[in-house]
Amino acid sequence: MENLAVTVAYIGETKGKGLLASRDIKAGEVIMQERPIVCCQFSWNAAYNYLACDYCMRSLESTEDNVRRLTCKADLVLPFPECCPTSKDRQTKCPACGIQYCSEDCKQEAWKRYHMTLCTGTQGQNPSHPLVVLNEAWKQMHYPPETTSIILLARIIAMVRQAEDKAAVVNTFMQFCHRTVNEEQEIAHKLLGDQFSGQLEVLRELTSKAVYSDEVQHWLTPQGFQSLIALVGTNGQGVGTSPLAQWVNNVSNLELSPDQRKAIDLFIDGVYEELENVAGGFLDAEGSGLYVLQSACNHDCEPNAEQTFPLGDSTLVLKAKRDISQGEEICVSYLDECALSRSRHSRSKILKENYLFICHCNKCLSQAGDDSETSEDEDLSEDD
Ligand SMILES: [Zn+2]
Ligand SMILES: [Zn+2]
Ligand SMILES: [Zn+2]
Structure with missing residues (x-):
């Protein structure tokens, strides 16, 4: 920074x-x-084939593939392919589970931080793996629109497990607000209301099965688990990445004649109209991340600043x-x-x-x- x-x-x-x-x-x-x-793509968003790097959330689709999928037009041809931000030859996979990354760097960072713990070890989905069971249980409880992810929580626990200085990593997460109720105002987080107490208990047991370790047992008690849910629920910053948004931005920086500019602007308007009709508002690979500085930024209904993701990954600007x-x-x-x-x-x-x-x-x-x-x-x- x-x-x-x-x-x-x-x-x-x-x-x-x-x-x-x-x-x-x-x-x-x-x-x-x-x-x-730490960040993580939403479970349903991933299930609906918004293919993104499992570490940085960069889209793995070319802009053309992305637009073809979202408009359901398999033969659509996008002009200016050189403006597509996706470089497929840099993409790579975890050799054990096949999860995809945008680069070797992302693969190595993910492995070092949490994927060593969370790798399911089998290519394709093994439906009986505890992490897969946990993710499926979560999906059945939380239909879109998604606001957070149980996998984000699992990554936090895995990061502590894998860290050399475990106390330092726990402290990093504990600096985020993790209260479950606002006592003065008597407000409880919506995920922690009475109507969800049964679901929470199921999630706590499944999470324990998937990622238990002694260093994090305080987070896997009923109370500790609630505070962790509150932490990801109240601090999770929405992340959205799109190869189309980046392509549009790159095209806008091209030197074109007025006629060419007019033609491409018309084409882009047409694409967005088509997308609106077919995919509705769901254009991005979406997920949630924890940002230290950003989490200190308060809300206002007439804000003077906005969060953007112009680099095409989870870097917040x-x-x-x-x-x-x-x-x-x-x-x-x-x-x-x-x-x-x-x-x-x-x-x-x-x-x-x-x-x-x-x-x-x-x-x-x-x-x-x-x-x-x-x-x-x-x-x-x-x-x-
Ligand atoms: Zn990446
Ligand atoms: Zn793996
Ligand atoms: Zn307000």
């Missing part, structure tokens, strides 16, 4: 830690860049959405565009259940007490 434009500071009693701008930042500028301590002055708090939205456009009531419900806090941003304060904001239909539709 170079030229860091942020410092972590104590913001106040309700918010705790936050990120402050350590200098003036212009709209569109990169505020910071950070790689995750925080960008300013508008000019930010030195000393100002930097905030992002924990909600996606769609959720962010909903009423204060709806936003508040999602934030409470997933992140255990009540939002007091300017937008929420200005909308408080505004009864006309919530329609009956909206209330009904969100309780399913």
Whole structure:
């Protein structure tokens, strides 16, 4: 991380830690860049063939293959193939289990950090392997849209098992907030509600079978397991990678005549329209990661910064959405565009259940007490 434009500071009693701008930042500028301590593709996303590197989440598909799959058009031809970011000749596999990586470096890092513990050792899926059983149980409990992954949790445990300095790795994870309830506000995480207690117990037993070791037994008690679920649930930052987004960006940097530019812009609009019709909003390889600095960044319903993944892997690049002055708090939205456009009531419900806090941003304060904001239909539709 170079030229860091942020410092972590104590913001106040309700918010705790936050990120402050350590200098003036212009709209569109990169505020910071950070790689995750650990990340993982979502289980259903992987099951639906969004093929990604098992370590860094870089898509393994060429842009053309990606667009063909998502539009269901096997003969679609993409112009400017030189703008495709995917280099298939660098891709490699774990020789034991066949899991795929974008590069030899990713394969080696994964093995060193957690894959030695988590390698199933057989090519193709062995349905009786404890990790496969755990992942399948998770998938049956958590249908898309996905927000976190039990495999992320298994990787955390495996990282401790494989670390030389185990206490240091445990400490790294414990610096993330891992409370299961917000006592002052009496909010419990949605994954830890009474209705899920049976499921949690099943997941705890299956996780113990898959990755138990003495050093992490405190995380495999009922209470320890809950705090680990809360840790990945409240701190997991959504990651999305797409070879198409990178191709579009590379094409936009080409020197083209006005006519060529017009033609390619029309073509790209057509592709996105087609994608919207066939694949809906699901264009990316999606997953979740833990980022030390980013996890200190608070939510605001009118954020001045946004998380982006322009490098095509899980490297997070925080960008300013508008000019930010030195000393100002930097905030992002924990909600996606769609959720962010909903009423204060709806936003508040999602934030409470997933992140255990009540939002007091300017937008929420200005909308408080505004009864006309919530329609009956909206209330009904969100309780399913
Ligand atoms: Zn990779
Ligand atoms: Zn393997
Ligand atoms: Zn708000």
